[in-house]
Amino acid sequence: MTDASFQPIAAAIKATLEGQGFTRLVGAEVVSVEPGVVVMALDRRPELLQQAGLFHGGAIAYLVDNATTAAAGSVIDRATRSVITAEYKINLVAPSTGDRLTCRAEVVKPGRSLTVVEAKVFCRIDGAEKLVAVALATIANLDRTAS
Amino acid sequence: MTDASFQPIAAAIKATLEGQGFTRLVGAEVVSVEPGVVVMALDRRPELLQQAGLFHGGAIAYLVDNATTAAAGSVIDRATRSVITAEYKINLVAPSTGDRLTCRAEVVKPGRSLTVVEAKVFCRIDGAEKLVAVALATIANLDRTAS
Amino acid sequence: MTDASFQPIAAAIKATLEGQGFTRLVGAEVVSVEPGVVVMALDRRPELLQQAGLFHGGAIAYLVDNATTAAAGSVIDRATRSVITAEYKINLVAPSTGDRLTCRAEVVKPGRSLTVVEAKVFCRIDGAEKLVAVALATIANLDRTAS
Amino acid sequence: MTDASFQPIAAAIKATLEGQGFTRLVGAEVVSVEPGVVVMALDRRPELLQQAGLFHGGAIAYLVDNATTAAAGSVIDRATRSVITAEYKINLVAPSTGDRLTCRAEVVKPGRSLTVVEAKVFCRIDGAEKLVAVALATIANLDRTAS
Numbered sequence: 001m002t003d004a005s006f007q008p009i010a011a012a013i014k015a016t017l018e019g020q021g022f023t024r025l026v027g028a029e030v031v032s033v034e035p036g037v038v039v040m041a042l043d044r045r046p047e048l049l050q051q052a053g054l055f056h057g058g059a060i061a062y063l064v065d066n067a068t069t070a071a072a073g074s075v076i077d078r079a080t081r082s083v084i085t086a087e088y089k090i091n092l093v094a095p096s097t098g099d100r101l102t103c104r105a106e107v108v109k110p111g112r113s114l115t116v117v118e119a120k121v122f123c124r125i126d127g128a129e130k131l132v133a134v135a136l137a138t139i140a141n142l143d144r145t146a147s
Numbered sequence: 148m149t150d151a152s153f154q155p156i157a158a159a160i161k162a163t164l165e166g167q168g169f170t171r172l173v174g175a176e177v178v179s180v181e182p183g184v185v186v187m188a189l190d191r192r193p194e195l196l197q198q199a200g201l202f203h204g205g206a207i208a209y210l211v212d213n214a215t216t217a218a219a220g221s222v223i224d225r226a227t228r229s230v231i232t233a234e235y236k237i238n239l240v241a242p243s244t245g246d247r248l249t250c251r252a253e254v255v256k257p258g259r260s261l262t263v264v265e266a267k268v269f270c271r272i273d274g275a276e277k278l279v280a281v282a283l284a285t286i287a288n289l290d291r292t293a294s
Numbered sequence: 295m296t297d298a299s300f301q302p303i304a305a306a307i308k309a310t311l312e313g314q315g316f317t318r319l320v321g322a323e324v325v326s327v328e329p330g331v332v333v334m335a336l337d338r339r340p341e342l343l344q345q346a347g348l349f350h351g352g353a354i355a356y357l358v359d360n361a362t363t364a365a366a367g368s369v370i371d372r373a374t375r376s377v378i379t380a381e382y383k384i385n386l387v388a389p390s391t392g393d394r395l396t397c398r399a400e401v402v403k404p405g406r407s408l409t410v411v412e413a414k415v416f417c418r419i420d421g422a423e424k425l426v427a428v429a430l431a432t433i434a435n436l437d438r439t440a441s
Numbered sequence: 442m443t444d445a446s447f448q449p450i451a452a453a454i455k456a457t458l459e460g461q462g463f464t465r466l467v468g469a470e471v472v473s474v475e476p477g478v479v480v481m482a483l484d485r486r487p488e489l490l491q492q493a494g495l496f497h498g499g500a501i502a503y504l505v506d507n508a509t510t511a512a513a514g515s516v517i518d519r520a521t522r523s524v525i526t527a528e529y530k531i532n533l534v535a536p537s538t539g540d541r542l543t544c545r546a547e548v549v550k551p552g553r554s555l556t557v558v559e560a561k562v563f564c565r566i567d568g569a570e571k572l573v574a575v576a577l578a579t580i581a582n583l584d585r586t587a588s
Contacts, residue, residue, distance in 0.1 A: 022203035025172065025194040047172040056169035057216075057232050058209025065204040085204050086408055087432055089236040089383055089530040089577055091557045093550040108575055109534040113407060114380055114434065116532045116575060134549055134557060136530055136577045138381055138432060140408060233555055234579055236383040236430055236530055238410050240403040255428055256387040260554060261527055261581060263385045263428055281402055281410055283383055283430045285528055285579060287555060316497035319466065319488040341466040350463035351506040351526050356499025363498075379498050383530040 006035055009078065013038070013070050026062055030070075036107040038070040044099045055096035055123065055132075060103075064090055064119045064135045067105035072115035072139035075107055081141045086114065088137035096132045098125035105137075115139045153182055156225065160185070160217050173209055177217075183254040185217040191246045202243035202270065202279075207250075211237055211266050211282045214252035219262035219286035222254055228288050233261065235284035243279045245272035252284075262286045300329055303372065307332070307364050320356055324364075330401040332364040338393045349390035349417065349426075354397075358384055358413050358429040361399035366409035366433035369401055375435050380408065382431035390426045392419035399431075409433045447476055450519065454479070454511050467503055471511075477548040479511040485540045496537035496564065496573075501544075505531055505560050505576045508546035513556035513580035516548055522582050527555065529578035537573045539566035546578075556580045 010033035017023055017030050017040070026048060031039040040063050042048065042055070050056045065085055073083040105119040121133035157180035164170055164177050164187070173195060178186040187210050189195065189202070197203045212232055220230040252266040268280035304327035311317055311324050311334070320342060325333040334357050336342065336349070344350045359379055367377040399413040415427035451474035458464055458471050458481070467489060472480040481504050483489065483496070491497045506526055514524040546560040562574035 016198050020198055020203060021192075021194040021196045022205055026205070045168075047168040049168040051163050051167055056167060056209070057212040058169055058173070058205065061208035061212060061237075062203070062205025065208060069204075085239050087236060087238040087381070089234060090208075091234040091550075091577060091579060092232050093552070093557050109532075109572060111534070116534050118575070131550060134559070134577060136532060136575060138532060234528070238403075238430060238432060240405070240410050256385075256425060258387070263387050263528075265428070278403060281412070281430060283385060283428060285385060310492050314492055314497060315486075315488040315490040316499055320499070339462075341462040343462045345457050345461055350461060350503070351510075352463055352467070352499065352503025355502035355506060355531075356497070359498040359502060379533050381530060381532040383528065384502075385528040386526050 009074065013073055017066055017070055022062065023066070026059060028063065031102065033070065033074060036071060036075050037104065038067045038074060039102060039104045040067045042101045055101055057092055060092065060096065060101065060121055060133050061090055063101060063103035063121060064088060064133065064137070067103045068117040068119050068135065068137035069139050071105040071107050071117050075110045075115065076141055080144055082144055083139050084142055086138040086140045088135050090133055090135040092133050094130060094132045096123040098123040100124040102129070113141055115141065156221065160220060164213055164217055169209065170213070173206060175210065178249065180217065180221060183218060183222050184251065185214045185221060186249060186251050187214045188247060188249045202248055204239060207239065207243065207248065207268055207280050208237055210248060210250035210268060211235060211280065211284070214250045215264040215266050215282065215284035216286050218252040218254050218264050222257045222262065223288055227291055229291055230286050231289055233285040233287040235282050237280055237282040239280050241277060241279045243270040245270040247271040260288055262288065303368065307367060311360055311364055316356065317360070320353060322357065325396065327364065327368060330365060330369050331398065332361045332368060333396060333398050334361045335394060335396045349395055351386060354386065354390065354395065354415055354427050355384055357395060357397035357415060358382060358427065358431070361397045362411040362413050362429065362431035363433050365399040365401050365411050369404045369409065370435055374438055376438055377433050378436055380432040380434045382429050384427055384429040386427050388424060388426045390417040392417040392424070394418040407435055409435065450515065454514060458507055458511055463503065464507070467500060469504065472543065474511065474515060477512060477516050478545065479508045479515060480543060480545045481508045482541060482543045496542055498533055501533065501537065501542065501562055501574050502531055504542060504544035504562060505529060505574065505578070508544045509558040509560050509576065509578035510580050512546040512548050512558050516551045516556065517582055521585055523585055524580050525583055527579040527581040529576050531574055531576040533574050535571060535573045537564040539564040539571070541565040543570070554582055556582065
């Protein structure tokens, strides 16, 4: 796929994500959409935190859910198929004490009916990116043309 | 543990959850806290949805994250220990088209350092509770007194 | 489905499982096959253990893999479809010090393309059944008639 | 850690794995042990297969369980601590039709009480290594000196 032919796909995915009510509520940003790789980010605000002042696990899971599904959606034939999250596992590996979360989701195995996607979430703490979560997701491909 | 002795613990857990910035942002409610079982709920609002009008997966994951961790927290000695989410897996099993999500988290195995918790999320659709997600979580117990 | 009509299905599933090379190697037994529920078991032998004398995690995972997939296979139309394990998560929650493992897998949500199955593994220790593992699996349904 | 100082640790880990009853039963091989990375392999034999002639999922899970736990064990202070599998998730992403499985497990985040490890399993099919499984594991560190 040439870069040029992917541009409208990237724009459509970004527009879909940024148009979600929940995305606007949490204030997330789609940093980049490439074939098989989606990056999203979220800046610290008091309403994204839990009681100890860390980013809430739910905010981290929101990024993982959206970025992994969008990464899978970037490698399908969008004319005939759509994607939906089947499941994911997330490990929270360090406290998110910093000022910005960035989630990078990358397809490890595209498939006809299921796509497997890995994600890593980093928190910018004192200017350095620190790994705070790791995830592994299964995204289902739906046939838009199925009766 | 008698019901009476658990009341202050339940109240403390409820206050912690409801005081989180993210909980106030999404507008979740702590329905009940019993030893080993926590129920949380979330009513439909446009800002909790994704592009197809379903509850966003991130909102469902938020409930799972909070309710499983709180359930684990309800069975520890809170004077000496605290809880933190280590990891969880979530399966989204049906579309959340309804007007209210309810997540019930229940401890399946308390442990000295790790507690395993199951969760089920139901969506009220046309008045009936339908299973929309299933989760399995590992919650770590931290020693408050450790140096 | 009447009990009588399910008998040949149960027999076919049991025969398939017990005919696997790996099942014969580990020496597992199919205890029962009912619609949506499969029970398998494994008796202690030195070749199923790890270095501390516990049942090896791989033996426990073998039971979970087979029993969850078979449970999903018990609720599909076997004339047109077959099942394959997509993924599972397993928590090992207590040491398997006893003399027999029993895994009970139960469908929580059958679906057109994916079936979600829970499993619990018990170890018989001094005559009592103790929970030693909990799992959550996603099984894919394949269309046998697809080109 | 110098290469020289790690040699006895690698040898001890390899000896422990290869001495397990289950490892001898399945016939697995410890290919290499480096700090944070363990590679294990398994050659095709009829008794490692399922009914369609693929490597059984249980054999793949055995490799993941052992290699991830050993990788976590390679980064702890073995004088005072030991490791035990807490949980893992495994995605089977392609059929294992080939003649040899190789599992590479790598620590992504060592921790004081929990270590998170990723694993990828490849199958050699017609001479080429093909990805057949991806896993994400949580390994608990136990204090040998705890009462």
